[in-house]
Amino acid sequence: MIEYDYLKPGSLAEVLSLLKEYGPKAALIAGGTDVMVKIRNTKKSPDVLISLRELKDLQYIKKNSGYHIGALTTHRMLEQSEMVQKELAALHEGASRIGSVQVRNVATLGGNICNAAPSADTAGPLLVLDATVVLEGPEGRRSVPIAEFFTGTYKTVCQAEEVVVELEIPSEMEQFGSAYWKHSRRKAMNLPILGVAVALKLGDGDEISDARIGLTVAAPTPVRAYKAEEFLKGKPLNDDVLAEAGKIAASPDCCSPRDSLRCESWYRCEIIETYVARMGRLAAERIKESS
Amino acid sequence: MKKVTVSFTLNKDAVTAEVPVTWTLLKTLREYFELTGAKEGCGVGECGACTVIVDGEAVNSCLYPIFEIEGKSVTTIEGLANEDGTLNPIQQAFLENNGVQCGFCTSGMIMSAKGLLDHNPDPTEGEIRSSIAGNFCRCTGYVQIVEAIDMAAKTLK
Numbered sequence: 001m002i003e004y005d006y007l008k009p010g011s012l013a014e015v016l017s018l019l020k021e022y023g024p025k026a027a028l029i030a031g032g033t034d035v036m037v038k039i040r041n042t043k044k045s046p047d048v049l050i051s052l053r054e055l056k057d058l059q060y061i062k063k064n065s066g067y068h069i070g071a072l073t074t075h076r077m078l079e080q081s082e083m084v085q086k087e088l089a090a091l092h093e094g095a096s097r098i099g100s101v102q103v104r105n106v107a108t109l110g111g112n113i114c115n116a117a118p119s120a121d122t123a124g125p126l127l128v129l130d131a132t133v134v135l136e137g138p139e140g141r142r143s144v145p146i147a148e149f150f151t152g153t154y155k156t157v158c159q160a161e162e163v164v165v166e167l168e169i170p171s172e173m174e175q176f177g178s179a180y181w182k183h184s185r186r187k188a189m190n191l192p193i194l195g196v197a198v199a200l201k202l203g204d205g206d207e208i209s210d211a212r213i214g215l216t217v218a219a220p221t222p223v224r225a226y227k228a229e230e231f232l233k234g235k236p237l238n239d240d241v242l243a244e245a246g247k248i249a250a251s252p253d254c255c256s257p258r259d260s261l262r263c264e265s266w267y268r269c270e271i272i273e274t275y276v277a278r279m280g281r282l283a284a285e286r287i288k289e290s291s
Numbered sequence: 292m293k294k295v296t297v298s299f300t301l302n303k304d305a306v307t308a309e310v311p312v313t314w315t316l317l318k319t320l321r322e323y324f325e326l327t328g329a330k331e332g333c334g335v336g337e338c339g340a341c342t343v344i345v346d347g348e349a350v351n352s353c354l355y356p357i358f359e360i361e362g363k364s365v366t367t368i369e370g371l372a373n374e375d376g377t378l379n380p381i382q383q384a385f386l387e388n389n390g391v392q393c394g395f396c397t398s399g400m401i402m403s404a405k406g407l408l409d410h411n412p413d414p415t416e417g418e419i420r421s422s423i424a425g426n427f428c429r430c431t432g433y434v435q436i437v438e439a440i441d442m443a444a445k446t447l448k
């Protein structure tokens with residue numbers, strides 16, 4: 001039988017002291033779209049759910065020396081933000097493709113990354129946008145680059161006594177173009193078979209001056225394809241170069257997709273190869289559109 | 292089993308309910324208030340049959356913990372028709388366009404359509420389709436539903 005109590009603290013300080021008091025007996029709940037499903041499917045629950053929904057001050061999308069997005073910001077808010085659509089296009093594409101309107105109206109960005117599914121749709125975009133996760137805990141604040149945040153399938157560096165409060169994206173991302181491809185069988189209500197995010201920066205004469213590639217469902221955690229990124233830097237932007245980057249990204253140097261019921265490994269590699277190139281092209285077009 | 296007392300607005304009425312803490316909004320609507328318009332199809336956010344409006348936004352009531360509803364405003368399919376029994380234009384449009392066959396998805400579909408039209412009175416076909424992407428229908432094939440929502444938009448304008 002499912003049995004739990006709930007607490008609705010009104011401030012972050014209260015959340016932190018409750019986490020300390022209840023320890024492993026408690027779990028945080030934000031939008032609840034992962035938590036409620038898990039309770040129902042496993043017929044198990046923590047003793048206490050600590051709700052974050054009263055923390056309205058952690059719902060924001062701001063720009064001042066970089067972008068700041070509160071952990072309780074819903075995917076719907078990201079989808080409807082013109083700034084996110086124009087300036088953080090990959091994140092816009094990731095958030096807008098999560099579940100349905102009903103899910104996006106309550107599900108949060110913080111919940112998506114803390115749940116840490118290998119398929120999390122905002123993970124690839126946040127990786128290529130070079131986001132930093134800001135956590136608050138008993139010892140105060142700390143910041144962790146998103147590339148170091150995921151430690152395993154459904155595992156992160158976020159400790160039991162900590163709360164993720166913000167995602168920070170550096171202001172230099174303004175000079176990048178970005179794009180995210182969610183490969184799935186249907187257009188909606190489907191987890192990705194594979195996710196590919198790319199962010200590019202161009203120098204003079206269309207030379208790629210910086211590049212980031214993020215892959216999801218390609219390894220136990222969302223990953224950066226560093227070798228393919230290194231290859232791109234300093235190269236001219238053209239189809240051959242992008243195709244080669246796709247090959248490197250799909251190689252064991254960068255990823256280790258597995259065979260699963262939903263898709264076999266060889267096919268995942270082909271998607272990576274194809275879509276790293278396509279998303280690279282799209283990211284580059286977006287730089288040109290905005291300048 | 293531990294209970295919780297919640298007060299909220301339900302179809303314009305101020306209500307209070309005392310139910311087990313672990314209940315969802317859907318269970319409370321159906322079993323405490325006996326409003327059985329919202330359906331349980333899957334219970335895990337996949338089908339949309341349980342869709343209701345909370346504070347102006349369509350949500351899956353099967354995933355909504357009842358303790359989160361305190362102070363909020365909930366509209367269900369039962370709250371759409373006028374007091375004299377005449378139907379809301381969205382309901383009317385579903386009837387006139389054969390947007391209803393077995394009816395199991397219908398309350399959820401109509402609430403999702405309401406969630407769309409309240410914010411966007413002049414939606415494109417793409418916007419209509421994306422607003423009901425989380426509502427599964429096993430009967431109609433969706434075409435008549437999309438047409439019904441389009442017709443409702445035109446009537447409401």
Ligand SMILES: Cc1cc2nc3c(=O)[nH]c(=O)nc-3n(C[C@H](O)[C@H](O)[C@H](O)COP(=O)(O)OP(=O)(O)OC[C@H]3O[C@@H](n4cnc5c(N)ncnc54)[C@H](O)[C@@H]3O)c2cc1C
Pocket residue numbers: 027028029030031032033034035036037052071072097098099100103106107108109110111112113114115119120121122158162163164165189190191192335336337
């Ligand atoms: C029908 C359906 C479709 C879905 N489709 C998709 C999809 O297409 N793509 C996708 O990526 N996901 C999808 N999801 C999963 C889910 O909606 C997302 O992962 C969502 O972003 C989770 O956010 P939440 O606020 O609901 O998290 P919750 O369920 O409230 O929490 C998730 C986890 O994160 C922890 N947590 C939450 N907030 C914080 C915080 N601030 N600090 C520390 N820990 C925290 C919780 O303790 C819990 O472990 C879907 C879910 C459903 C039900």
Ligand code: FES
Pocket residue numbers: 330331332333334335336337338339340341342351352353354
């Ligand atoms: S019953 Fe809620 S979405 Fe299926």
Ligand code: FES
Pocket residue numbers: 390391392393394395396397427428429430431
């Ligand atoms: S009318 Fe039967 S499920 Fe839609």
